[in-house]
Amino acid sequence: MKILYVNWVDYLDPEGRGGGVSLYQRNLMRALSGVAGVEASFLACGTSYDPLRPNPRWEVMRHGPRQDRQRRFDLVNSGTLAPGHASFGQATQVSHPATEAVFFDFLARTGPYDVIHFNNLEGIPVDVLRLKDRFPASRLVLSLHNYYPFCPQVNFWQDEARNCVDDEQGRRCVTCLPQSWNPAQIRAGHGLAYRMKVLGIPPDSWVFRQTFRVIFGLGRRLGRLRGQRKRQTLLAGSRQADAALALAGMAFVKRRAAMVQQRINTHCDLVLCVSDRVRQIALREGVRPEKAVTNYIGTVEAQNYAAAPERGPILRPDGTVKLAYFGYMRRDKGFYFLLDALEALPDADLCRLHLVVAARRGAAEVMARLAALAPRLAGFEHQDGYGHGDLDRLLADVGVGLLPVMWEDNLPQVAIELHARRIPLLCSDLGGARELGNSPAFVFRAGDVGAFGGRIRAILSGEIGAEDYWRAAIVPETMSAHVEKLLALYRG
Numbered sequence: 001m002k003i004l005y006v007n008w009v010d011y012l013d014p015e016g017r018g019g020g021v022s023l024y025q026r027n028l029m030r031a032l033s034g035v036a037g038v039e040a041s042f043l044a045c046g047t048s049y050d051p052l053r054p055n056p057r058w059e060v061m062r063h064g065p066r067q068d069r070q071r072r073f074d075l076v077n078s079g080t081l082a083p084g085h086a087s088f089g090q091a092t093q094v095s096h097p098a099t100e101a102v103f104f105d106f107l108a109r110t111g112p113y114d115v116i117h118f119n120n121l122e123g124i125p126v127d128v129l130r131l132k133d134r135f136p137a138s139r140l141v142l143s144l145h146n147y148y149p150f151c152p153q154v155n156f157w158q159d160e161a162r163n164c165v166d167d168e169q170g171r172r173c174v175t176c177l178p179q180s181w182n183p184a185q186i187r188a189g190h191g192l193a194y195r196m197k198v199l200g201i202p203p204d205s206w207v208f209r210q211t212f213r214v215i216f217g218l219g220r221r222l223g224r225l226r227g228q229r230k231r232q233t234l235l236a237g238s239r240q241a242d243a244a245l246a247l248a249g250m251a252f253v254k255r256r257a258a259m260v261q262q263r264i265n266t267h268c269d270l271v272l273c274v275s276d277r278v279r280q281i282a283l284r285e286g287v288r289p290e291k292a293v294t295n296y297i298g299t300v301e302a303q304n305y306a307a308a309p310e311r312g313p314i315l316r317p318d319g320t321v322k323l324a325y326f327g328y329m330r331r332d333k334g335f336y337f338l339l340d341a342l343e344a345l346p347d348a349d350l351c352r353l354h355l356v357v358a359a360r361r362g363a364a365e366v367m368a369r370l371a372a373l374a375p376r377l378a379g380f381e382h383q384d385g386y387g388h389g390d391l392d393r394l395l396a397d398v399g400v401g402l403l404p405v406m407w408e409d410n411l412p413q414v415a416i417e418l419h420a421r422r423i424p425l426l427c428s429d430l431g432g433a434r435e436l437g438n439s440p441a442f443v444f445r446a447g448d449v450g451a452f453g454g455r456i457r458a459i460l461s462g463e464i465g466a467e468d469y470w471r472a473a474i475v476p477e478t479m480s481a482h483v484e485k486l487l488a489l490y491r492g
Contacts, residue, residue: 001490003032003040003115004107008082008123010044010072014064015193015203017047017083020413021119021145024297028486029068031298031479038487041113042068043106045075045099046082046123049191053077056102063197073110075102075124076194082123084154086186088177089251093152094258096125103128107135115490117141122148126259129267139490142264143272143295145410149259150285152252153177157332157407163430163446170249260286270489275411275432293489296474298482299413301388301420305476308422314399314459314466320378321459322354324398324423326386326414329362334404334428334446339369341404341452347376349453352460354379358386358394388417395421400459403427403434406446411435420476424469426455438472 009018011025018025025042032040044061054077061072079096081087092099103124107113116131116138126149132140146154151164153176158164160178167173189212193203201208264271265288272295273279279294314321329335342350355377361367361384374380386394401418402425403409409431419425419436427434428446441464444451458464477485 001038001114001487002111003038003117003490004111004113005029005040005042005117005119006124007042007044007119008046010061010064010074011042012064012067012072013044013047014197023413024145024299025119027298027300027479028483029071031483035483035487039071041071041073041110043073043075044123045103046078046080046086047190048074048076048194049187050076050194051188051191052195056099058102058106063194073106075099075106078123080123080125081183081186081190084122084148084152085177086181087183088152088181089173090183092125094125094255095127099125100128100130104131104134107131107138111135111138113138115139115141117143117490119143119145120148121259122154126263129263132267139269139492140267141270141272141490142268143274144278144282145274147281147285147408147410149264150256150281152255155332155407155409161331163407167252168249169246170252171245172249173252174245174248256285265291269492272489275435277408277430277432277435278410281408295485295489296477296482297411297416298477298479299416299420300479301391301417302476302478303420305420305422308420311399311422311466314424315462316399319460320352320354321399322356322379322397323400323402323426324356324358324395324418325402325404326358326394326418327412329359329366332405332407333409334402334406335359335362336366337406337447337449337452338402338404339366339373341449342373343369344449345453345456349457349460350376351378353377353456354381356381356383356394356398358383358390360385391417391421395423398423401425403431404446404452405431405433407431409433416476419473422470424466426459436474436476437469438474439469441468 005025007018007021007025009022011022011029013022029040029042032038056077056079058073058075061069061074079092079099087093112135129140131138147156148154152173156164158172158176164172192211196208268291271282271287271292273282273292274295274297276294279292282292283289325335325338327333370382383390383394401423403412403415405428407430411432415425415433415436424442425433425437426442429443430446434443444455
């Protein structure tokens with residue numbers, strides 16, 4: 001079986017982009033390399049730009065680790081910028097004939113492929129899904145690691161502030177981003193990065209970091225000004241502004257129709273949803289039910305589940321509980337909410353909580369709030385980011401993991417990492433993380449400080465314990481089991 005995987009960024013990207021999807025793709029490629037009769041290749045699209053040869057083309061990956069170089073390819077100068085924010089609202093997300101021609105040429109020259117699996121559609125026009133017209137024998141699969149086909153902002157995170165439940169016929173999409181990126185600047189930045197990496201200047205070098213700090217720092221400032229002016233104009237409330245907003249909104253309605261009805265439903269054989277909640281949202285947005293299949297991702301961390309010792313009661317003998325927050329100090333991930341919720345707890349509860357935070361340092365005001373909170377806690381530890389080698393040490397005596405996400409987070413890798421170490425998860429009711437434990441006792445309404453506090457008090461009082469979490473919990477999927485299921489789905 002010959003398989004092609006497509007994503008917007010190389011899974012061995014030297015800049016470390018792509019988050020959990022890149023980690024998953026890396027693990028998947030490694031697992032498939034040991035399966036007899038399977039040959040897997042990978043194509044990255046949307047981040048490599050060559051200012052010296054600006055037309056779209058494909059090539060063997062020229063930068064990054066030499067590992068897997070013979071099966072990693074790059075679509076250079078894609079007409080669709082990646083990630084999704086870089087081409088927000090642009091027609092090239094739907095169609096760009098020159099890019100499509102290069103993609104089809106790649107398939108013809110390196111295929112035929114039995115399966116073509118898109119782990120994202122960012123970085124490439126969705127019209128490439130028409131490949132079924134040219135290669136009808138190829139099975140076409142799309143995974144929903146985010147909501148890009150339905151939401152131009154990718155994660156239904158409206159105005160970078162709240163979960164989006166109504167786009168008002170695209171009107172809210174028009175003014176959704178607080179900053180507006182200049183595509184030419186993004187392309188120039190990608191082009192400079194491409195040339196520097198090809199010349200052997202690594203992304204972790206001082207020259208590389210400083211160059212892009214200046215370029216994108218200036219771009220963000222200019223982008224905020226452009227975004228603010230655009231929003232002010234469109235939200236002015238005049239009859240002319242309302243008409244312009246409605247007209248611009250229709251472009252996003254048409255984008256969704258082109259993505260879902262005209263391409264995904266017409267051409268994809270399977271749409272793999274990484275949680276049941278993702279499948280519910282996919283159906284809500286128009287994906288045909290017979291195509292949408294829940295398929296939890298595999299992870300190398302899952303192998304720890306069987307070997308992990310029972311952790312015993314959540315409550316320590318001294319009546320305290322140790323909580324862990326791992327990930328990013330971001331509003332959408334629920335970190336700002338977590339600070340609000342902890343600050344609102346009475347001292348009688350807060351002084352019984354130990355907290356470990358493993359996340360890159362946030363803004364000065366966030367770090368100041370953490371510093372003010374620390375003396376009120378039974379214990380506090382912050383690590384400035386973490387690697388997989390740090391997990392066992394940091395989580396050794398943790399009683400509860402915190403997943404307070406404020407958006408429909410598909411299924412965070414960190415949730416699986418904690419769950420696989422037999423750590424119960426206290427989750428918001430958004431996204432797929434709560435499906436791991438399947439325990440309503442460990443779920444609170446997203447953004448509800450009182451509901452979060454109620455769950456903490458229930459844990460501290462012994463009203464709920466580890467047994468309530470594990471009673472209906474699912475066993476996390478190892479990579480080997482995931483590969484078996486994936487290959488079965490590929491065979492149809």
